[in-house]
Amino acid sequence: MSYCVRLAEPHDAERWDAYVTAHPDGTLLHGFRWKTLVERTARQVCPYLIAEKKGQVAGVLPLSLRKSLLFGRSLISTSFAVYGGPLVDDAAAASMLDDAAWRLAEDLGASALEYRSLMASHAHDPDWTLLEGQSAVFQAPIAPTADARLQAIPRKQRAVVRKALKNNLKTRLGHANWRQAYALYAISVRNLGTPVFPKALFAGIADLFPDEAEFAVIETQAGEAVASLVSFYDGDTVRPYYAGGTPSARMVAAHDGMYFSLMERAADRGCVLFDFGRSRVDSGPYRFKRNWGFAPTPLGYEIRTAPGRKAPNVTPGAGGYGFASAVWRRLPLLLTNRLGPVFARHLG
Known part of the structure; x- marks a missing residue:
């Protein structure tokens, strides 16, 4: 019997969290409450994907859609989190979730799909780029x-x-x-x-x-x-x-x-x-x-981009972001506290 991958619903929260808790790579940041947090506080769309086999959870993939005028649209696992990426039972479930996530990215107009995993899982896949040397x-x-x-x-x-x-x-x-x-x-x-x-x-x-x-x-x-x-x-x-x-x-x-x-x-x-x-x-x-x-420990963050598109670089010092960062440090705190959240919810 093949896997069924669908969007998670609120009634899946308990099963989702039980799976995350039992998984050796699961973290609080993979949990269903993180979805609520990001949706409520950053107003990002969070289409969490769940894979099932014979009615049992076989994999989960938390996702959030970042929309930025500077960096474009990206589907990220997971916004405002150090860790993300899919948690799965086996390679078949991982492949199903990967395919479903990329189709979802295309449907949402996102040019990039990013996994913030501790260990990369697509090192030999030409469709994916390992974000090496950036963070640890x-x-x-x-x-x-x-x-x-x-x-x-x-x-x-x-x-x-x-x-x-x-x-x-x-x-x-x-x-x-x-x-x-x-x-x-x-x-x-x-x-x-x-x-x-x-x-x-x-x-x-x-x-x-x-x-x-x-x-x-x-x-x-x-x-x-x-x-x-x-x-x-x-x-x-x-x-x-x-x-x-x-x-x-x-x-x-x-x-x-x-x-x-x-x-x-x-x-x-x-x-x-x-x-x-x-x-x-x-x-x-x-x-x-x-x-x-x-x-x-180098992080295994990895990203898949649409044909002809480069991976967005949101690190300080990169392109226009580096200049904007230098200017931001000089602004009054009252002003940055007021303007910051408008921009930061697209940078998580």
Whole structure:
């Protein structure tokens, strides 16, 4: 009996999430709630595909349609997510989902289909291009004791973490902190020359992920909020996801203390893997994570484009985006906070 591939409906959510949870490559970012989050906060169309065989789920493919005046239309798995791509039982299900996704891309007027997978699955397929050398992910096991976790950090970075611990920074936790976490995040991304995501994204995370999401605001002893971090607890993995801060955060090593304290809380919750997330190769965040002793793993992102079309390049420094990024860093924060979400929902 062949596979049946169709668009997932709301009533499929429970079966979809059960499949994602059971799959060895499944993440919270593949889950059905991510579809709700992107549709609600970025107003992107999310045509999730589900493959079935004999009435059982045999594969899932989360998708979202990004429409950009600068980069055109792309069908992405998945927007606003480090990881995506199909989760399948076997190669036959993968092939069925690939074909259905490309037909869907053509129907939606998209010139590109992008999979944000940890491992590429089309390395020898001429229709696909591996986005090599652009980004890497940083993952490492969480040591079993507090002393071992500190000793696992290389000496120079460990000294910075010790400085943060001596500064007695305070950490406020709770979903009620999402607004302040967003405000600090908006400062950071403006300084990086990147439009800030809609505020509704943080509100949506607080609403849709009551148990998995964590909002942390870091304060000095004087009560000044200098840094923030939105993280996800995803099974036995913790994923720091959206970090923000003021220029004064560096003076008190706020980010260093913030990440180490997250490791401590994650260990207390039984997590065994720290996923430091994605960074562009040789960027500041890339070097920061290497300083912590994390080894980069190249991401297996891959893209299929329509005949005669080039893969869109949305990395800072590329073409017109590089110029726009330089200009954005010079704009007032009030203005970037107002304009940023208009552009950022097409960049996720």
